[in-house]
Amino acid sequence: MSIWFTEKQTENFGITMKINKTYVSEQTEFQKLDMVETEEFGNMLILDGMVMTTQKDEFVYHEMVAHVPLFTHPNPKHVLVVGGGDGGVIREVLKHPSVEKAVLVEIDGKVIEYSKKYLPEIAVDLENPRVEVKVDDGFMHIATSENEYDVIMVDSTEPVGPAAKLFEKGFYEGISKALKEDGIFVAQTDNPWFTPELISQVFSDVSEIFPITRLYTANIPTYPSGLWTFTIGSKKHDPLEVPAERFHDIETKYWTPQLHTAAFALPKFVSDLL
Ligand code: AG3
Numbered sequence: 001m002s003i004w005f006t007e008k009q010t011e012n013f014g015i016t017m018k019i020n021k022t023y024v025s026e027q028t029e030f031q032k033l034d035m036v037e038t039e040e041f042g043n044m045l046i047l048d049g050m051v052m053t054t055q056k057d058e059f060v061y062h063e064m065v066a067h068v069p070l071f072t073h074p075n076p077k078h079v080l081v082v083g084g085g086d087g088g089v090i091r092e093v094l095k096h097p098s099v100e101k102a103v104l105v106e107i108d109g110k111v112i113e114y115s116k117k118y119l120p121e122i123a124v125d126l127e128n129p130r131v132e133v134k135v136d137d138g139f140m141h142i143a144t145s146e147n148e149y150d151v152i153m154v155d156s157t158e159p160v161g162p163a164a165k166l167f168e169k170g171f172y173e174g175i176s177k178a179l180k181e182d183g184i185f186v187a188q189t190d191n192p193w194f195t196p197e198l199i200s201q202v203f204s205d206v207s208e209i210f211p212i213t214r215l216y217t218a219n220i221p222t223y224p225s226g227l228w229t230f231t232i233g234s235k236k237h238d239p240l241e242v243p244a245e246r247f248h249d250i251e252t253k254y255w256t257p258q259l260h261t262a263a264f265a266l267p268k269f270v271s272d273l274l
Helices: 058-072 088-093 109-118 138-143 161-167 169-178 196-209 257-262
Strands: 003-010 013-027 032-038 042-047 050-054 078-083 101-106 131-135 149-155 179-188 212-219 227-234
Touching: 013 109, 032 109, 042 109, 050 058, 058 088, 058 149, 058 179, 058 212, 058 227, 058 257, 078 088, 078 138, 078 161, 088 101, 088 149, 101 109, 101 138, 109 131, 138 161, 138 169, 149 169, 161 169, 161 196, 169 179, 169 196, 169 227, 196 212, 196 227
Parallel strands: 078 101, 078 149, 101 131, 149 179
Antiparallel strands: 003 013, 013 032, 032 042, 042 050, 179 227, 212 227
């Protein structure tokens, strides 16, 4: 007998994976958390029935969330990650020597605890002295920060449950206030196949607040449709105008200087949403 997990990505469509082992299946204070071993993608974190990250493809998402805004900023020193309790974005952020301090604000301490245990190469840097981990509400953290951060990354779940308010215009206004005068933020903004309205709405909200607003994509096989989007709001620096010499050497598996720019080239049906 074999056990299979299906994430119903829409009412009528899903992704199915063979599960070898279930390590954790528990209702935390905020969400349902499952940690499993899959045959194809290694260990996998699932929140509220949705695939968050897997050992095999996590590098795409984490590199693309971190490196695109961090290379766009000429000297990012103080960085905030909202969500991201698995630690994958933090691991990538620390590859930038200019970053003196990276703050991670994750609402659910259980995500951190189980990621350290079952996703050790993703959570590898959560104890690094350049990192400050806070188990707290990211929305509140943003609301009480002013002129503090060079780069903010929103590594949230989907706009249902605890993360719903991280997709509202008021949140992006808070982010703008929390950023310094040349700050940049990025948020994961789902996929154009099943949630085109979300992409349009976020892009329009962000462009009312930030002078430079851009959308880029990456290929993530375990996320709905595989075509994932990220929205950047920037006060001054344009991700499409990064001087070539700013791209210092870092070890990556997905991001390259060429891809930094290429990721902003959108299929027509996606650019039509903006
Ligand atoms: N955060 C975004 C995951 C969204 C996936 N959606 C889905 N499976 N329906 C990922 C967290 C990784 N650090």
